[in-house]
Amino acid sequence: MKANLHPQWHHDTSVTCSCGNTFTTGSTQKTIQVDICSACHPFFTGEMRFVDRQGRVDKFMAKVKQAQAQQDQVRKKVAKKQAEEAKSYQQILQEQKAVLKQSKTAEVTTAN
Known part of the structure; x- marks a missing residue:
């Protein structure tokens, strides 16, 4: 041994x-x-x-503040998008048709 x-x-x-x-x-x-x-x-x-001997609570509180700031930014973006006028499918199709008509008339005028 x-x-x-x-x-x-x-x-x-x-x-x-x-x-x-x-x-x-x-x-x-x-x-x-x-x-x-x-x-x-x-x-x-x-x-x-x-x-708390290693500052864990402070680190956690900093993460919470950062997450709340990000949530506020997201809420602002969502509110901004909702503030924009929501278009119906019919309005979108009409706009696309108008764009197509303009492009076709532009092609015809450039071809002449």
């Missing part, structure tokens, strides 16, 4: 939280630093507060 294969186990590891709480447990490390423990975690305390 290989010697020194397993790590050394410490039965009196000191865990220190950023809130100031400390407790003892077992680990391969002698001391452990944590951001959140059972004394300050919202699930255990019942308090509703944000625990």
